[in-house]
Amino acid sequence: MIMETTWTDVFLYFLKLGLQAWGGGQVVIGEMQRQTVAMGWLTEAQFLEAYAIGQMTPGPGTTYVVPIGYQAAGIAGALGAAVGFFLPTVSIGFALILIWHRIRESRWPAAIRDALMPVGRGLVLASVYTVGRSALGDFLTAGIACASLLVFWRTPLPTPVVILVAGGLGAIYLQR
């Protein structure tokens, strides 16, 4: 007899993953793929499709948990996945942020914060490089990204306008 997956199963699973995702949602994506496929919630191909839907949606990049939850247990599963995955952030993360706020202007925390800034910037640039290596796989993508960079840098155009124009042009000229 096959047990049907309920929204509480999905909620508890993503709550556990959210608690493990110290350092960002991408940390657990490999684990998530392996386990959700093994549990029969979705196939490898559907997981990639869920990831693509996550890329299509605004907000945190980890909204791909919504289609995974949807595939597992319908709309209630989708909401359970989102709430479960975000709950550790808005509970533990929030509490730690408040503690940090409380001490951040003290002598040593302030010194540590300032000292870590250049390292953080180097890590951000490293992310640009590593993500760019995989994301900019062809000249067209690289061209759009560089053109967008120039527009953001040199023009006062609002970000939503730039994003929507890029998406609209892509929908018209880059059908694939």
Added chain:
Amino acid sequence: MTEAASGPAALLSRVRDRASYLAIPPWSPWQPSEANASRSSIRVGRDKPPPGSESKSAPAVLAQPLPVSAVGWRALALAYLKIGGISIGGRSASYLMDELVERRRWLKREDWMEGLMLGWILPGPIGASVAMFLATRLRGPLAGIPAVALYSVPGIAIALVLSVLLFGGHRPSWVNGGIYALSACAFGLFMYTSLRTVPDSRKTRLGPVLLVLAFVLHGLLAVDLFVVLLGLGGISVVLNRPAAKAGEGVR
């Protein structure tokens, strides 16, 4: 009981004392001490706040200095709703910097960088942690959870709709083309916001050297992020420790 002690003026005075004691503890970042006020990252002076960002909610009767809340609740909510509604293509923390730092000038790049580093070590999505941190910088702890909701709920709702419409089915080719261009454009924004932070590294002793080392170690040599953050961060803390800074006369 004297008339003075029981009159309206005394009552108001007691209410003020109680309110100022209970409502806003002295450590709150949104009511910084004098020393903290000089470090406050909310821009004032020549950087005129945009319309609607002025504080309208601070009660005028408190005896203590009023909270530093240069950004109104409505303006903050609209900003987060906007970011939550447009930040397509991943790297949503870049949109937070673009909107709150570069366009609205409510915060400094250092605030965003601090939030990002916290996001790297806190549980859950990095963007959500950054959103929560920046909101609490602007409006105190009450802003944290509503802000992360405004930032996340539009995306979750859209993901749900797309799941129902598209999941398991065939996506039209124009949708694929649109996603393709959106993702590339979002990466352009990610590059832009990342490059904007680079010049600030000169404020730290050996900052440019540490930046390059972090880039080489994590980006080119694929050394784990935590190892780089702890290793180079530790070196930077030693180089920039308070005693060293004071002796050098910096700041």
